[in-house]
Structure formats: structure tokens, C-alpha cells
Amino acid sequence: MSTATTHAAEHPAEHYPGGLMRWLTTTNHKDIGTMYLTFSLIMFFVGGLMILAVRAELFQPGLQLMRPEFFNQLIGVHALVMIFAALMPAATGFANWMLPLMIGAPDMALPRLNNWGFWLLPPAAILLTLPFTLALFGIGDGALATGWTFYAPLSVQGGMGVDFAILAVHILGISSIMGSINIIVTIFNMRAPGMTMMKLPLFAWGWLITAFLLIATLPVLAGAVTMLLTDRHFGTHFFDAAGGGDPILFQHLFWFFGHPEVYILLLPVWGLMPHVLSTFSRKPAYGYTAQVYSFIAIGLLSVVVWAHHFFTAGMPIPALVYFMFSTMAISIPLAVLFFCWIATMWKGAMTFETPMLFAVGFIVLFGIAGLTGLILADVAADAQYHHSYFVVAHFHYALFAGGIMGVMTGVYYWLPKWTGHMYSEKLGKLHFWLTVFSFNLTFIPQFFLGLAGMPRRIPDYALQFAEFNAISTLGAFVLGLSQLLFAWNIWCCVRGGPKVESRVWEGAEGLEWELSSPPPHHSWETQPTIK
Amino acid sequence: MKANPAHATAGEHYFVPQPSLYPVILSGGMFLLALGFIQLINNFGPGKWVMLGGTAVILYVLFGWFGKVIYESQSGAYRDWEDRSFRYGMIWFIATEVMFFAAFFGALFYVRVISVPTLGGMLPEHGFSLWPEFAGTWPTSGPKGAAFTPMGAWGIPALNTALLLSSGATVTWAHWGLLRNKRRQLALGLAATVLLGSVFLGFQAYEYHHAYNELGLTMGAGAYGATFFMLTGFHGFHVTLGTIMLLVILLRSLSGHFSAERHFAFEAVAWYWHFVDVVWLILFVFVYWV
Amino acid sequence: MAPAFSDADLARRRSAARRLGWLLGAAVLALYLIGLFIKR
Numbered sequence: 001m002s003t004a005t006t007h008a009a010e011h012p013a014e015h016y017p018g019g020l021m022r023w024l025t026t027t028n029h030k031d032i033g034t035m036y037l038t039f040s041l042i043m044f045f046v047g048g049l050m051i052l053a054v055r056a057e058l059f060q061p062g063l064q065l066m067r068p069e070f071f072n073q074l075i076g077v078h079a080l081v082m083i084f085a086a087l088m089p090a091a092t093g094f095a096n097w098m099l100p101l102m103i104g105a106p107d108m109a110l111p112r113l114n115n116w117g118f119w120l121l122p123p124a125a126i127l128l129t130l131p132f133t134l135a136l137f138g139i140g141d142g143a144l145a146t147g148w149t150f151y152a153p154l155s156v157q158g159g160m161g162v163d164f165a166i167l168a169v170h171i172l173g174i175s176s177i178m179g180s181i182n183i184i185v186t187i188f189n190m191r192a193p194g195m196t197m198m199k200l201p202l203f204a205w206g207w208l209i210t211a212f213l214l215i216a217t218l219p220v221l222a223g224a225v226t227m228l229l230t231d232r233h234f235g236t237h238f239f240d241a242a243g244g245g246d247p248i249l250f251q252h253l254f255w256f257f258g259h260p261e262v263y264i265l266l267l268p269v270w271g272l273m274p275h276v277l278s279t280f281s282r283k284p285a286y287g288y289t290a291q292v293y294s295f296i297a298i299g300l301l302s303v304v305v306w307a308h309h310f311f312t313a314g315m316p317i318p319a320l321v322y323f324m325f326s327t328m329a330i331s332i333p334l335a336v337l338f339f340c341w342i343a344t345m346w347k348g349a350m351t352f353e354t355p356m357l358f359a360v361g362f363i364v365l366f367g368i369a370g371l372t373g374l375i376l377a378d379v380a381a382d383a384q385y386h387h388s389y390f391v392v393a394h395f396h397y398a399l400f401a402g403g404i405m406g407v408m409t410g411v412y413y414w415l416p417k418w419t420g421h422m423y424s425e426k427l428g429k430l431h432f433w434l435t436v437f438s439f440n441l442t443f444i445p446q447f448f449l450g451l452a453g454m455p456r457r458i459p460d461y462a463l464q465f466a467e468f469n470a471i472s473t474l475g476a477f478v479l480g481l482s483q484l485l486f487a488w489n490i491w492c493c494v495r496g497g498p499k500v501e502s503r504v505w506e507g508a509e510g511l512e513w514e515l516s517s518p519p520p521h522h523s524w525e526t527q528p529t530i531k
Numbered sequence: 532m533k534a535n536p537a538h539a540t541a542g543e544h545y546f547v548p549q550p551s552l553y554p555v556i557l558s559g560g561m562f563l564l565a566l567g568f569i570q571l572i573n574n575f576g577p578g579k580w581v582m583l584g585g586t587a588v589i590l591y592v593l594f595g596w597f598g599k600v601i602y603e604s605q606s607g608a609y610r611d612w613e614d615r616s617f618r619y620g621m622i623w624f625i626a627t628e629v630m631f632f633a634a635f636f637g638a639l640f641y642v643r644v645i646s647v648p649t650l651g652g653m654l655p656e657h658g659f660s661l662w663p664e665f666a667g668t669w670p671t672s673g674p675k676g677a678a679f680t681p682m683g684a685w686g687i688p689a690l691n692t693a694l695l696l697s698s699g700a701t702v703t704w705a706h707w708g709l710l711r712n713k714r715r716q717l718a719l720g721l722a723a724t725v726l727l728g729s730v731f732l733g734f735q736a737y738e739y740h741h742a743y744n745e746l747g748l749t750m751g752a753g754a755y756g757a758t759f760f761m762l763t764g765f766h767g768f769h770v771t772l773g774t775i776m777l778l779v780i781l782l783r784s785l786s787g788h789f790s791a792e793r794h795f796a797f798e799a800v801a802w803y804w805h806f807v808d809v810v811w812l813i814l815f816v817f818v819y820w821v
Numbered sequence: 822m823a824p825a826f827s828d829a830d831l832a833r834r835r836s837a838a839r840r841l842g843w844l845l846g847a848a849v850l851a852l853y854l855i856g857l858f859i860k861r
Binding site: 116119139180182219237245253 | 544545547549550551557558559561562565566568573575596615616619620623624626627628629630632642646647650661671672673675676749750752753754755756757758761
């Protein structure tokens with residue numbers, strides 16, 4: 001597709017602080033990308049531990065381990081941590097590391113802002129989890145117990161943990177907005193000469209749409225939680241019918257952000273998939289233009305479908321019908337993406353290294369997420385499935401199999417480029433098979449639980465649900481433990497391992513593979529020219 | 532699709548700033564501010580002092596970081612390529628601000644079009660009403676709200692509209708002065724804009740005082756009070772920020788910064804000011820007038 | 822570094838991918854056709 005004509009120039013020795021100061025002060029996109037990815041991995045385990053405690057409680061009917069309030073706190077913080085502190089930072093880490101390398105830019109366009117975007121994350125993570133600690137000292141009653149959706153009026157009446165979560169969401173929002181502005185500016189202004197928008201790598205396209213969605217929707221979430229804050233402490237009546245407000249208004253505002261958020265988590269992965277599939281099929285990605293237009297179509301549709309998250313809350317019939325059909329319309333561009341992914345592999349000389357295994361696993365499992373989503377989009381069917389474990393299983397197929405496994409695809413694909421070392425293929429493959437097996441062991445039973453009527457977010461359940469819950473808990477623990485292999489594999493790869501060449505994978509195309517592995521601290525200082 | 536920027540002159544290097552401690556300190560300050568605020572509204576710990584500490588840290592960074600940027604700008608580190616990054620960045624930042632206000636306007640339209648009429652039993656698909664005596668007309672403080680007098684449009688608000696519109700004109704006049712190298716016109720225009728912004732804020736403060744003490748219109752006055760104070764309050768906050776930014780630009784232009792060719796900071800603040808202006812117009816129509 | 826694959830191996834994989842594609846396509850088509858005859 002594109003050929004570099006010049007290489008990164010040798011950079012004269014400059015003074016950079018070492019040790020901790022290097023990470024606190026850095027303006028380098030590779031350092032910042034590394035920090036994002038490390039933070040994401042740590043928070044992935046934090047959020048995972050929370051949900052393992054939840055699954056342990058659900059292993060048997062009855063209350064064994066915790067009070068219901070604590071159970072509620074764990075599920076809410078698990079979701080916020082996984083979405084805002086694990087998945088989104090991982091995608092931003094990818095963007096930071098790879099976008100400049102892929103589009104031939106010397107760095108991100110706004111490097112200091114970039115550093116700020118990252119360093120807002122640890123304070124927000126502390127704010128999210130601090131209420132747990134404070135409760136141990138008798139201050140407050142723990143973290144928010146409303147689930148991650150903050151629904152009013154429960155959140156208006158909730159304890160101090162809700163305030164912590166509101167402020168954490170504000171800070172996380174500022175972080176993501178700064179990251180998005182930086183990514184948009186980088187893509188528009190930093191491309192190598194000759195790289196037109198329609199020669200842009202698909203990963204950059206995926207992130208561009210993601211960044212637009214973040215800019216369009218995160219401020220609305222900020223506004224919504226601000227109204228919640230004033231309802232809680234300053235006497236306003238946004239979500240109180242006695243004052244002319246409406247609790248359902250909160251659901252509208254929240255899901256105006258919340259639904260695009262799903263695509264915010266997934267679009268970077270969809271952008272990454274064609275790169276991996278084409279590399280290991282030794283064929284160019286099929287349907288570049290179709291994929292770009294699908295990204296745009298999904299981005300546009302995603303902001304007009306939000307109310308399908310609360311079909312049962314009470315809406316006029318015309319609104320229900322509109323939101324049902326607009327939701328189902330998303331399956332058209334999404335199906336285009338699926339066909340492009342499959343067509344990329346068609347007649348390809350496929351080899352199955354770990355990233356390719358994850359990519360193929362992603363296509364199959366994410367397909368299940370899409371198909372079960374169609375069931376939930378149906379207003380009549382949703383009347384039964386809403387707020388059941390069917391929903392839980394559905395969105396874990398989307399966000400674990402789609403989001404997290406997509407991120408793992410990217411990590412295995414680019415880790416040798418970042419570190420200059422090969423990870424252990426054997427461990428990687430073991431990690432893949434354990435993950436796929438235990439993921440399905442965890443979540444297939446939850447489909448059946450939901451169909452049978454088990455509600456989500458309840459610490460106790462009827463005896464008829466016992467077997468499936470026990471299986472699901474078993475799967476969750478295997479799933480959690482097998483992620484230790486992932487962390488160990490990354491650790492070993494960072495520390496050492498066989499050296500790799502600049503073009504790590506023999507079928508890989510693109511500017512990022514023209515640079516050495518690991519790339520020099522400053523790359524593309526002289527931009528390549530794309531023919 | 533977008534044309535590729537024509538910056539491909541050989542040997543041009545993008546300005547990548549040296550490592551800086553400001554971002555991480557700023558994050559620390561914001562953490563303190565948030566933590567202190569939570570302490571304050573939940574009555575535990577020395578919340579006020581934590582907030583004060585956080586504010587001090589943030590102010591330190593604002594001075595330091597912007598000072599550094601101004602220094603870099605004056606020493607010629609930024610050329611067309613970097614300038615374009617700042618422009619795109621500011622445009623998309625203003626886009627996020629638009630969406631932030633959209634959330635509150637969305638809430639206003641929702642209560643006016645859906646929740647208040649529904650509570651008044653005015654929508655045909657709701658056959659009954661929880662509060663039969665509630666009429667469901669706007670303005671309202673809801674079925675259980677206390678009585679209040681809504682804010683009229685043609686007193687101070689209309690005057691404020693005139694003030695902000697003229698301030699948009701004066702800032703553009705200052706820009707013309709800058710473009711034609713008439714430094715006096717630049718300084719006068721900016722000073723007039725700062726003055727108009729300050730008078731607007733003074734009127735707004737008076738209006739709030741009037742609302743609380745004579746009209747019974749408070750944040751607690753139901754859907755009307757909530758949307759009124761949140762929309763005008765956040766707008767007033769943005770006018771305050773804009774006025775401070777304009778003041779900085781005025782001081783900078785008095786000390787000889789900006790040229791007719793290179794004055795991104797001026798333009799960014801002017802864009803911001805126009806954005807605040809447009810928000811006010813929408814606000815005037817939907818909050819005060821109709 | 823991933824082991825290099827010989828040209829013969831890659832050619833074998835290409836035809837295998839094509840065969841598998843047809844196979845999966847046929848399976849999907851068969852499922853669809855079977856579905857037409859299932860009465861609820």
C-alpha cells in the first residue's frame with residue numbers, strides 16, 4: 001500500500017530524566033502509550049478481582065460472603081473500572097503507540113496534553129476505589145451501590161460513594177476528551193506527505209470515529225452526572241417528578257453517552273482486526289472503502305439509538321418502534337465489517353500465530369454478541385429479557401470477547417514491535433485456548449439463566465438457577481487465573497526473549513513495520529513520503 | 532476527503548516539547564480539588580482546606596504551563612505546522628463544550644416537552660394523573676414545588692443580550708486592528724470586550740440576587756429553577772473564564788505579543804468568546820423568552 | 822521471530838482456506854434451508 005522512502009534520522013543525544021521522573025514528565029508518545037497499557041493491565045486485574053468476589057458469592061444460592069450492599073458496590077465499580085480504566089486506556093495506549101508510527105508522524109500532535117490525559121487516570125481510579133477503604137475506617141458506607149449506570153432516583157438517595165464516582169467520571173471524561181482531541185489533531189495534521197485520508201490505515205480510521213464519538217457524547221455524561229450531583233446536594237429537581245423533573249430523563253442522558261460508549265470501546269478493535277487478519281492471511285485487507293464507510297455509518301447510527309437500553313421504562317409506542325428499527329439498522333454496517341473480515345481470510349495463506357488465533361476467536365464470539373444483540377433490540381422480546389442475565393451474557397460477549405480479546409489481539413500483534421522481543425508462542429496459544437474455553441464456560445450458562453428469568457444485580461437467587469451459576473463461577477475463576485499467563489507472558493517478553501526484525505510478521509504491511517523493533521525513541525522525525 | 536496538509540518541506544521538524552512536570556502536577560491539583568469537594572458536601576475531613584490546596588496547585592500550573600507556552604511561542608518554536616495543531620485542537624475543544632451545554636438544553640427541552648406536560652396529564656396516552664390539580668404548564672416548579680415568579684426576558688436579560696452581542700463586535704474590531712497592525716485599535720477593542728463581559732457578569736450577579744431574594748426563584752424551584760440556574764450558571768462560568776482569557780490576551784498585546792500573521796492565542800479566545808455568545812442567544816430564547 | 826513458511830506450505834494453506842470457506846458457506850446454507858422446514 002505505502003512505501004517509506006526515508007528512515008528515521010539518528011537523533012543527537014538529548015538529556016532526558018531517568019527513573020520515575022521519566023514517566024512523570026514524559027512527552028514521548030511511546031512512553032505515554034506504555035503507561036496507558038500498563039495502567040490498563042493493572043486495572044484489568046483490579047476489576048477482575050472484584051467480579052471474582054461477586055462470582056464467588058453467586059456460586060451457591062443464599063448469602064455466604066458479603067452483604068447485598070457490598071455486592072452492589074462490587075458490580076458497579078467492576079463495570080466502571082473495566083470500561084473506563086481497563087478497556088478505554090488500552091485502546092488509547094494502542095493509539096499513542098501506533099498512530100504516529102503508522103501515519104509517519106514524529107509524535108502525537110499535542111505531547112504535553114497527551115501526558116496530562118494519562119496522568120488524570122490514576123487520580124480517577126483512586127477516587128473510584130477510595131470509598132471502599134474509607135468505609136473500613138468508618139467514613140461513609142462504601143462505593144456507589146447503584147451499578148455503573150447511576151440510575152436516579154437510587155443514585156440521588158445513595159451514599160457518599162456516588163459523589164466519589166461522579167467526580168471520578170468527571171476526571172475520566174476530561175482524560176478521554178483530551179486523548180480524543182489529540183488523536184483527531186494527530187490524524188488530521190500529522191500524516192506523512194502523500195498519505196491521503198483514503199490511504200490512512202484502518203486502525204487510524206477506527207480511532208478517528210471513536211474520538212469523534214467521545215467528543216460528542218462524553219460531555220453529555222458530564223452534564224448528566226453534574227445534574228445528579230446538584231440533585232443530591234444543591235436542591236435541584238432534574239430527576240424528581242415532584243419538582244417537574246423525571247428519573248427517566250437521567251436514563252436518556254446517560255444512554256446518549258452509554259450507547260456510543262459501546263462503539264467507543266469496539267471501534268479501535270474493529271480498526272485493528274483487518275491489520276491482523278491481512279498479515280496472517282498474507283493478503284491485503286478486503287474492502288477498505290467499505291470498512292471506512294461502515295465505521296462512519298456505525299458512528300452516526302450509534303448516537304441515535306440510545307433508548308433501546310430502557311425499552312421497559314415506559315415510552316410512547318412510536319418511540320419504541322423508532323429505537324427498535326434504528327438499533328437493528330446498525331447490524332447492516334456491522335455485517336459489512338464481518339463479511340470484510342471473512343473475505344480477508346478467504347483464499348489466504350493463513351497461519352495461526354497467537355494474534356491470529358485471537359482475531360479468529362474474536363470474529364466468532366463477537367458474532368454471538370451481535371446476534372444476541374438483535375434479540376434484545378426487539379421491543380417485544382426485550383420485555384422478557386431486559387435486566388436479566390441474558391443481557392449480562394450478551395454484553396460480555398461484546399465487551400470481553402469483542403473488546404478485551406480484541407485488545408489482546410493487538411497486544412500479541414504489536415508486543416514484539418514495542419519490546420523488540422518475541423513473546424512465548426506456546427504460552428500465548430495456551431492463554432488463548434484457556435481464555436476461549438473458560439469465557440464460554442462462564443457466559444453460555446448465563447444466557448440460559450437469563451432466558452429462565454434470573455435477574456441481574458441480585459446477590460441471591462432461586463434454587464432452580466443453582467447449577468448454571470456454579471458452572472459460571474467455575475468458568476470465571478479459570479478465566480481469571482488464565483489471565484495470569486497473559487501478564488507473565490508480557491512480563492517475560494519485556495524482560496527478554498528472542499530478538500525480532502523490524503518486520504516482525506512476514507505478511508505485515510505498513511509504515512510501522514519499516515522501523516526497527518523496538519522503534520527509536522524519536523521516530524519519523526523526517527517524515528516518509530507515501531507514493 | 533480532506534486534502535493532505537502541505538507541510539512537506541524537507542527537513543521541517545515538528546516541535547515536540549521537552550519533558551514537563553506540569554501535567555502531572557495539574558492532575559494532582561484536580562485530585563485534591565475533587566477530593567476536597569466530596570469532603571465538603573459530605574461533611575468529613577478538612578474539605579475546604581483540601582479544595583483550597585487543590586486550587587492553589589491548579590493556579591500554579593496554569594501560570595507555569597501557559598507561561599511556558601507563551602515563552603515558546605515568543606521564542607518562535609511554533610510555525611505553521613504546530614499552529615494548525617492548536618487550531619484543530621481548539622475547534623474540537625469548543626465542540627465538546629457545545630455538547631456539554633447540549634446536555635442541559637436537552638434536559639430543558641425534555642422537562643418542557645415531555646415530563647411537565649405528562650405530569651399535568653396532558654399527553655393522551657396517559658389516562659390518569661398523579662396530581663390532578665397540577666396544570667402542567669411552563670414555567671413551573673412542579674406539582675409539589677413552592678410558588679415563585681419566573682424571570683422576565685425584557686429587563687436585564689435583554690440588556691445582557693445587547694452587551695454580549697456588542698462584545699462580539701468589539702472583539703472582531705480588535706481583530707481587524709491586529710490584522711492591520713493598528714495596535715491601539717487592538718488594545719481598545721480588547722479592553723472594551725473585557726469591560727462588556729464584566730458588566731454582563733455584574734448584571735448576572737444582580738439578577739441572581741434579585742431572583743433569590745425577591746422572586747423566590749432558587750435552584751430548588753423545581754424544573755424551572757434547576758434548568759434556569761444550571762444553564763445560566765454554567766454560561767456565566769464560561770463568560771468568567773472568557774473574560775479572564777481576554778484580559779490575558781489584552782495584557783499580552785499591551786506587552787507587544789502577537790503579529791498580524793501569527794496570533795493563534797487571540798483567535799482561540801475570540802472563538803471561545805463567540806461560542807459563549809451563541810450559547811447565550813439560544814439561552815435567551817429558550818430560558819428567558821419563550 | 823515466527824518461522825518462515827515455504828512457498829509450497831503457503832500454497833497448501835491457500836487452497837485449504839478456500840476449501841474451508843466453501844465448506845462453511847455450505848454449512849450455513851444448509852442450516853438456512855433446514856430452518857425453512859422447521860414448523861413451530
